[in-house]
Amino acid sequence: MSLAGPFQLTELFPSPHPAASGVRGCLWPCSCCSHHLWPCWEQRRGCCWELNFSNIWRTRCMSRAVASFLPCSLSSQVSYEASSKKLSNKRVFPSFLRTIPSDQLQVDAMVRLLKTFGWTWVAVVGSDNNYGLQGLQMLHEAAPQEGICFAYQGVIPASSAEVARMVLEVVASAANVVTVFANKRSALLFLWEAARQNVTGKVWLGTEDWSLATEIWKIPGVQGIGTVLGVTIHQARLSGMKAFEAAFAASEEAGAHRGDAGSCRNCKERCSQRFSRFRKLPDRQVPSPYDTQGAFSVYSAVYVMAHALHHLLGCQTGVCQKGTVYPWQLLKEVKRVNFSLNHRQIYFDTNGDPLVGYDLVLWTWAGQEWNYTVVGSFDRNPDRLSIHKDRLLWHTEDNQVPDSVCSKECGTGEQKVQQGMHQCCFHCVGCSPGTFLNRSDPYTCQKCQKDQWAPDRSEACFDRTVIFMLWDDPISVALLAANTLLLLLVAGTTGVFVRNRHTPVVKSAGGWMCFAMLGSLACASLSLYCFFGAPGHFVCLLRLSVYSTCLTGCLSCMAARSVQIVIIFKMAARAPGLYGAWRKYHGSGLLIGAITGLQGTMVLTSLTISPPAPYKNYEAFEELILLECSQGDTIPVFWMIFNSLLGVACFTISYAGKDLPNSYNEAKCITFSNLIYFVSFITYTTAASIYKGKYLAAIHIATLLCTLAGIFGGYFAPKAYVILFHSHLNTNQHFQMSIQSYTKRVNAAG
Missing domain, CATH: 1.20.1070.10 (Rhodopsin 7-helix transmembrane proteins)
Known part of the structure; x- marks a missing residue:
């Protein structure tokens, strides 16, 4: 099964190469090489991109490696899976763009979510790779600014015994919210062990990499661990996906496609063979929401390149140019694309990141049947978190928001006196007369101005009354x-x-x-x-x-x-x-x-x-x-x-x-x-x-x-x-x- 589905490039721009007419099933026309856009691509991989679900995980690792040498020729790279924050640095990666948000935005969404529910005492674990380590680092930088403390933080190990010990330490931290910033594999190991140890009564906050992954919700007993909230990229329907799957499923022969692509016959055969192998995998008969989500990112990336070529070659006039096109010219057009795809606007900011946000999803269970509900969203420009609280179902008996704090909030006019190394752990002391507590600094009772006064445990100062011996007193x-x-x-x-x-x-x-x-x-x-x-x-x-x-x-x-x-x-x-x-x-x-x-x-x-x-x-x-x-x-x-x-x-x-x-x-x-x-x-x-x-x-x-x-x-x-x-x-x-x-x-x- 191809990620992009049936794709007709000639619908975007008429190809000057006759061999490109009617190409289907490939993610890129074979005629691309004749335009000198990718002179080395045909030698390495051929015209068809080998994109399927079995190698998506490799894309995160490969994107930075590819992006590091493409700037030499300013060849455009549009990634559909790489989310590292470092790739937004245009001084280092000037030709890199992507159709998936940066992990920094995901961290902002998670921190905003924690703050909204008042969860200031949380445990954080991450996978032992760039994705997890950078995520932990960004959380460590952003969370304290919002008054959020880490009761526990660690990297998920590969050993089962060490994972079991980590789960015990997370439980001992007394944090009721656990943020798992990890890829699917590490999240699977960690949550499997949590379910095995019968950990209950927690709120689990997941990242877009595993929140909708089939492997995770199939863990035995995972429905009893508590409430699972996940951050996922905004959902979008991929038109033609079901028709594409039906077309391939109806034929056992990879060459059953209608029409002949001429010089791209070998290209179609390779794509069809890969789809046949993918179709025979027992666990992939029905695409998961995660797969559909990734498919749209690929779909968007291809359309970005197609629209850029369309404008670069002047195809909007009806006749495409046949002259030489240089990589830097294509890169300029890629950065300027702005089009609508399946009711979503596709364009990039100055860092090459898409202006797309996240959905907040909640795992739901009907017996052993898993499903999810979109309960909120985090949008960019401006950054805004919206939550439909009426859709939330907590694991608590009265369906109240679970608490996850080290110390209860102080009363009116009481300052926080920190205990230990965490600012979230404190005891409360009332402000003395003449001082008040400013909510912007809950750890210090500020002195009133000379012409003002404040009673005991006050949150504001009041003007003093000037008195003297009045004649009419x-x-x-x-x-x-x-x-x-x-x-x-x-x-x-x-x-x-x-x-x-x-x-x-x-x-x-x-x-x-x-x-x-x-x-x-x-x-x-x-x-x-x-x-x-x-x-x-x-x-x-x-x-x-x-x-x-x-x-x-x-x-x-x-x-x-x-x-x-x-x-x-x-x-x-x-x-x-x-x-x-x-x-x-x-x-x-x-x-x-x-x-x-x-x-x-x-x-x-x-x-x-x-x-x-x-x-x-x-x-x-x-x-x-x-x-x-x-x-x-x-x-x-x-x-x-x-x-x-x-x-x-x-x-x-x-x-x-x-x-x-x-x-x-x-x-x-x-x-x-x-x-x-x-x-x-x-x-x-x-x-x-x-x-x-x-x-x-x-x-x-x-x-x-x-x-x-x-x-x-x-x-x-x-x-x-x-x-x-x-x-x-x-x-x-x-x-x-x-x-x-x-x-x-x-x-x-x-």
């Missing part, structure tokens, strides 16, 4: 109301003291110093408004510096008043000169000016060295950005220490005069005011070390406000109360009686 409204109330009370008290500035209560409060204290409290209270809203450069410069300086002025007035009372009542008799000097040199003013000036100098120095500025605090919260003023390195330390020491001094001095006349005794008021200051400071320090919430700034403002309210409530509120509601106590007589009572008590004690 409920807590801000409450603080603003309290500060405004304090400011109004200070202003009201100032008005009361101005109206009663000559009364004993105002004089005992310090006279002009009480107005300095009230002014400092009002200024500090006004500075608290700078803590609300988005901070700017000017606001950052003002708010703490003004507050700290004003608080220092207020505390220095309290300290000066305490010193003055102690000098008057405690030291006037013992050191009369001290009191005189205090009055003469305005000791109160000097003390207040010195303390306030020292604080002001430190503030200005700090602002010059490290001025505060608006900045975004990314460390305070995970999902928020706190917009605040940077305080530099020196401002908080020195200002805090200085005011704290001043508060301690006020407290100590005022406590020393605790037994003074009640009307002049400021110890209780100053002590209470300083206690409020200390408590507020300690409260904020403790809260800042424990609480990191968005309202920490509100707590800070509240502590500053409490300090001012404590000074006002402890020092000025009682005096204003006496002036407004107990005017009888705001008289000179009452204060004189208080002094006399203190003097008698001191003398009695002395």
Whole structure:
């Protein structure tokens, strides 16, 4: 049986050689030699190609050998069986073309199939020849790029004992998918042993060389090994094949062909004799799908050459040229062919490969009867895998896709931590807050950008919210109301003291110093408004510096008043000169000016060295950005220490005069005011070390406000109360009686 079937070359182009008319059964006209296309071919093989199924396997081995010397003369070679990737290299094989896809495309199809079903843990075996070894190499290069790992890989040996050991190792690998990139002979040995060892529950992925081979599905017990998926070249019907077989089967004589081919009589006899020998083989009475597939590849190759000659000789005009044709001219035409054959377009890419894809076939069984179903395809230009999942029948009980993975996929927001040498074997670790898992890199939790945040086990980052003390926030409204109330009370008290500035209560409060204290409290209270809203450069410069300086002025007035009372009542008799000097040199003013000036100098120095500025605090919260003023390195330390020491001094001095006349005794008021200051400071320090919430700034403002309210409530509120509601106590007589009572008590004690 000829692979091409009855072939009438004169249907493609009229031959100028009369002997070529009516040639049938031969794959090439005898007249070809007269056109000097193949001057050496007639000497070696004759005009008829010896192509039958018994020698197809030799073609793979011979193609590279032939292709290696044909480039010298640029003689065209169109192969129907050679699939090596190396033959696509046009620098080495410029005159080689083929009608079967490259093995690289087959590897791409198999890798795409593995990825589609999520099979990342597979065993791979190949035949010990160029076909299998190159296939293994290409799989080894392509599979890891798609996240596919090889649980086992090896070359099928020739020894039965070694094959048995290989099957055991494949089973031990725990891979449920086995890719067999091998020729028919090696695949037969391997699958025979797998069936003999009763290997079941596997998915077997085969190549085009054995997926539809009769020898393989006839292995005893092969239907029990699991699911067999195969990659085959796109199926195509070969017109005239059955008629050709019937014509030869009807005659026992090889010369029963009608007509005489003249000079090709010997050619027809040789072809007929080979077909007779082939027809008598018992296993080849009915061509297998693999045979039909190979026949179309041969058929296409012949038509490629015929169409190239047709155009080269100008036969499309009706009269073929008879001049000399050179090999390079034919090669040029072969590369440019583009025609339709049995509803398939035949043409080549720049590498000489056909733009044809593969079918994905599934073995099916009805008892002992074998068949196959086309369940998908892999097409070129562009590369696309299509699968009809409704046609798939798996060996699993519920017909679910079998698993073949080393480790189960991680959950949401969990990175893979590789175990061992295979990236497919891993354990899962959740991404920490502030990091996220990008699916393009499942092995690394990536850090979010500075302006973003992510919760635990996140796969995306979210924009942080910028926060500050908004004017309309409920807590801000409450603080603003309290500060405004304090400011109004200070202003009201100032008005009361101005109206009663000559009364004993105002004089005992310090006279002009009480107005300095009230002014400092009002200024500090006004500075608290700078803590609300988005901070700017000017606001950052003002708010703490003004507050700290004003608080220092207020505390220095309290300290000066305490010193003055102690000098008057405690030291006037013992050191009369001290009191005189205090009055003469305005000791109160000097003390207040010195303390306030020292604080002001430190503030200005700090602002010059490290001025505060608006900045975004990314460390305070995970999902928020706190917009605040940077305080530099020196401002908080020195200002805090200085005011704290001043508060301690006020407290100590005022406590020393605790037994003074009640009307002049400021110890209780100053002590209470300083206690409020200390408590507020300690409260904020403790809260800042424990609480990191968005309202920490509100707590800070509240502590500053409490300090001012404590000074006002402890020092000025009682005096204003006496002036407004107990005017009888705001008289000179009452204060004189208080002094006399203190003097008698001191003398009695002395």
